[in-house]
Amino acid sequence: MWHFKLKYFQISIPKRCLEKKYYSDSVKSTTATVLPTQNAASFGLPEKGQKLETTEHKVFSDIKIQSNTSDIIKTSPFLTSDLPNLKPVTAIIDSRSVPFDDIPGPRTLRLISKFWGTIPVMGTEVAVSIIQSFLSGGKFFGGILSWGGNAKFFKKFFDIYGPVVRLHGPFGSDVVLLSRPEHASAVFQNEGPYPARCCLDSVEKYRSEYRRYRQAGPFLMYGPDWENLRKTIEQSLHKSVTQQCEQIESICEEFIQRICTIRNKQDEMPPNFKNEIYKWCLECLCSVTLNKKLGFLDSSGLSATSDPGRLLDGLTGATEAIRKCEYGFHLWKFMETPAWKLLVKNCDMIDSVLNKHVQRGITSLRDKKDKNVTLENISLLEILLLKEGVVAEDIMTVLLDMFLIGVNATAHTVAFLFYHLARNPRCQIKLYEEVKTSGENLSKENLKNMKYLQACIKESLRLDPPIPILSRLLNNDLVIHHYLIPKGTHILFATHLNTFREEYFEDAQKFKPERWLSNELGGFGNEFQAFASLPFGHGPKACLAKEIVEMEMAVLLVKVFKKFRLEYNYGDIQSSNELLASPTKPLKFRFISRV
Numbered sequence: 001m002w003h004f005k006l007k008y009f010q011i012s013i014p015k016r017c018l019e020k021k022y023y024s025d026s027v028k029s030t031t032a033t034v035l036p037t038q039n040a041a042s043f044g045l046p047e048k049g050q051k052l053e054t055t056e057h058k059v060f061s062d063i064k065i066q067s068n069t070s071d072i073i074k075t076s077p078f079l080t081s082d083l084p085n086l087k088p089v090t091a092i093i094d095s096r097s098v099p100f101d102d103i104p105g106p107r108t109l110r111l112i113s114k115f116w117g118t119i120p121v122m123g124t125e126v127a128v129s130i131i132q133s134f135l136s137g138g139k140f141f142g143g144i145l146s147w148g149g150n151a152k153f154f155k156k157f158f159d160i161y162g163p164v165v166r167l168h169g170p171f172g173s174d175v176v177l178l179s180r181p182e183h184a185s186a187v188f189q190n191e192g193p194y195p196a197r198c199c200l201d202s203v204e205k206y207r208s209e210y211r212r213y214r215q216a217g218p219f220l221m222y223g224p225d226w227e228n229l230r231k232t233i234e235q236s237l238h239k240s241v242t243q244q245c246e247q248i249e250s251i252c253e254e255f256i257q258r259i260c261t262i263r264n265k266q267d268e269m270p271p272n273f274k275n276e277i278y279k280w281c282l283e284c285l286c287s288v289t290l291n292k293k294l295g296f297l298d299s300s301g302l303s304a305t306s307d308p309g310r311l312l313d314g315l316t317g318a319t320e321a322i323r324k325c326e327y328g329f330h331l332w333k334f335m336e337t338p339a340w341k342l343l344v345k346n347c348d349m350i351d352s353v354l355n356k357h358v359q360r361g362i363t364s365l366r367d368k369k370d371k372n373v374t375l376e377n378i379s380l381l382e383i384l385l386l387k388e389g390v391v392a393e394d395i396m397t398v399l400l401d402m403f404l405i406g407v408n409a410t411a412h413t414v415a416f417l418f419y420h421l422a423r424n425p426r427c428q429i430k431l432y433e434e435v436k437t438s439g440e441n442l443s444k445e446n447l448k449n450m451k452y453l454q455a456c457i458k459e460s461l462r463l464d465p466p467i468p469i470l471s472r473l474l475n476n477d478l479v480i481h482h483y484l485i486p487k488g489t490h491i492l493f494a495t496h497l498n499t500f501r502e503e504y505f506e507d508a509q510k511f512k513p514e515r516w517l518s519n520e521l522g523g524f525g526n527e528f529q530a531f532a533s534l535p536f537g538h539g540p541k542a543c544l545a546k547e548i549v550e551m552e553m554a555v556l557l558v559k560v561f562k563k564f565r566l567e568y569n570y571g572d573i574q575s576s577n578e579l580l581a582s583p584t585k586p587l588k589f590r591f592i593s594r595v
């Protein structure tokens with residue numbers, strides 16, 4: 001971002017707008033002129049404090065800087081020629097912009113960061129690590145700087161410092177905490193075609209240093225390579241929505257069989273029912289990515305040494321290890337801590353199972369090619385194998401991301417769907433009224449037309465999103481709440497906090513699927529309502545599996561609620577509200593067969 005201070009105004013225009021490569025279709029040649037400060041008004045600049053709305057299609061290239069005055073900050077080009085129509089990306093021109101340093105935040109962190117400034121640049125790795133770990137929170141600060149930091153801690157900060165909070169980091173890698181929908185809207189509108197998010201350091205280290213994979217996986221990647229990969233995955237998943245519906249139905253039938261097998265005489269699920277939900281998610285994901293069922297829901301149960309058994313163990317173990325690594329002091333960056341060893345052991349286990357399937361995929365493709373078989377209805381794995389420039393190890397990172405994020409997020413969502421419906425018998429009756437008439441074979445269209453069912457999913461995700469905090473690395477300078485936040489700052493949104501704000505949702509704490517029937521945004525329909533609940537994120541880096549996972553969950557609800565009435569007779573279950581969130585209590589639901 002090029003940033004200039006005029007006498008009265010502070011104006012920012014994304015530098016990205018000047019880079020032809022991003023906008024080659026719409027670039028327009030123009031000439032830029034540096035404005036003399038004292039004449040700002042005569043150049044048709046907006047009124048003091050006025051916002052300038054902008055869009056991405058009016059962009060500039062081939063800029064020639066014409067300096068005709070010296071009383072302006074050096075290297076401060078200002079584009080005048082199209083200014084009245086200029087609609088750059090959320091550039092807010094505001095005389096009241098407040099410098100970044102004035103953003104409130106915890107003083108301790110501020111002092112540490114100042115102290116850091118006095119240490120010679122050479123500083124040892126250990127010193128860096130200590131400060132970084134200190135800042136990345138661990139138990140001490142409750143993991144506040146961790147990407148998935150606990151939303152409750154965010155609330156404490158907002159209560160003390162207001163809606164924009166700055167957490168000082170060494171080397172300027174500061175974090176800004178936000179939650180308000182209008183702020184989320186500003187960041188998302190400004191993120192451009194290649195958004196980046198903060199990393200899961202432990203997963204990245206495992207891939208780049210331990211495994212030496214060349215790609216970081218879609219969750220951590222950005223830029224043109226990520227865009228290219230993402231498009232391929234999205235297209236394949238989109239096709240799966242129609243192709244896989246029948247297979248998903250059959251997996252849901254197996255899940256129901258499993259429920260009947262494991263429930264006790266009171267129709268209650270065992271305390272580890274979460275594992276069964278995990279198995280359902282894994283079976284669906286294998287079906288979608290590998291085009292095959294691995295037998296997670298076999299009536300005879302899972303052997304720990306079988307492939308599905310190892311995948312399940314690896315996944316639950318890796319999830320636990322990632323949580324430990326990301327929240328604790330990041331000592332694993334320098335020595336092999338128990339959490340790091342656990343992560344390596346479990347990720348290796350997942351890797352070895354998935355690798356077998358990748359190798360089988362390669363052989364099967366070769367066979368098909370030799371036999372001149374036409375490639376129809378091929379799996380996501382095969383599509384990726386056929387893609388030019390993609391090698392087997394790239395596919396491992398894609399699959400690992402999908403399994404780690406996808407299974408955890410879906411299992412969490414299904415657990416809370418069951419919980420909220422069990423706790424709200426009236427909603428269950430309405431849902432049953434809708435699903436009981438559905439025929440045997442469900443289609444994408446059937447499911448879309450079940451409005452109450454869709455509303456239940458949205459409402460449960462509003463109350464308990466599995467990813468309650470979104471993150472972005474600012475691509476451009478941005479003005480939010482009048483604070484000028486520089487490019488490179490980490491932004492963490494506690495989007496989940498809006499869930500409980502009455503200004504967006506009436507009876508905000510209640511499970512009320514009806515709110516989504518009267519209004520597709522679920523709330524009062526105010527200007528920023530669309531950003532008040534973002535369970536799948538937003539923009540180019542939003543969840544790429546939304547469509548398929550919504551289909552899977554809809555089929556599951558139809559099958560389960562046609563067959564059972566649900567009850568839950570224990571204390572309130574909450575979401576741990578953290579990175580890879582999980583329910584805080586055993587899911588001892590009663591699945592009572594309908595007569």
Ligand code: HEM
Nearest residue numbers: 218219402406409410413467535536537538541542543545
């Ligand atoms: C109910 C289930 C799910 C929810 C609520 C969910 C939610 C999310 C959210 C909030 C993000 C971050 C979006 C952002 O930063 O704007 C995300 C990203 C992602 N999700 Fe999902 N997810 C779910 C299921 C899945 C499944 C089943 C898969 C795998 C098939 C998956 C794969 C991914 C991937 C690969 C990304 C990273 C996308 C990118 O950076 O380009 N998710 N998801």
